[in-house]
Amino acid sequence: MEYAQIEIYTDGGCSGNPGPGGWAYVLRADGVFEKEASGGSKATTNNRMELTAVIEALKACLSYNPKKVIINTDSQYVRNGITSWIAKWRTNGWRTASKEPVKNKEYWVALDTLNQQLPVTYNWVKGHAGIELNERCDSLVRNEMDAILRG
Template identity: 50%
Template sequence: MSKKKLTIYTDGSCLGNPGKGGYGAVLLFNEHRKELSQGYKKTTNNRMEMRAVIAALTELKEPCEVTLYTDSQYVKNAFTKKWIDNWQKNGWKTAAKKPVKNKDLWLQFIPLLEKHDVTFRWVKGHAGDPENERCDDLARTAASSGDLIVDEGA
């Protein structure tokens, strides 16, 4: 049986960096659409970009084939340029021998990427892509809402 194929768009936003932040995600499967968002009290833009992807992939109930669009080079390159593999080999140190930032979230990615076949695609932010713009709206609205939670690890 073949895996379900779906498309996911994600974005993170931070009002100040660090500051209040939020993420937005749009999951598209055939005619189905689901939107996710959450705001955080104090976080960073990179953490929100990462949390958007983690939330979207966690939402999937079975292994899927995913085309994931992000405007974050940080998130995309961690996988397409194999940064995460090198960080793990080097004991979670960068090439400059410094501790990898956001290790807690990278560790959440690993089992999700083992479960799902994810192809990362970069989309230029704020360039008119309707789904990327929707994710940005979701993220900004979440960051501005009264429903902010603590970003453990930030």
């Protein structure tokens, strides 16, 4: 099936940084179909979880054959990284402007690969601002972290 537009909200977080973390996304296809997914890791960072949420969401999009994908993230790190910084990182051999290795390179490479396969636009949304699907993602992330902390 083909969709005109898929809109996705993503979130990631950690209890401590590093520490137990969770990621989540909520996906709407043509404003109707909704899918959500989440997961976690015992030892991770906030940035890794934010990246994982977007990576997993885009993987899910591949089977929908969308004409347009909109990612809504409350992470400036993710939005700026994929829309501004990544081209220079690739050119510089995955090094920052200060010649340091890019942190979380394997996540950025995975995201870059998916980004090139789909027509993606990235929007930043303010976290904890009452945006329904962003709040849902935040709740899913907290559930994942709580599950890890409970053991």
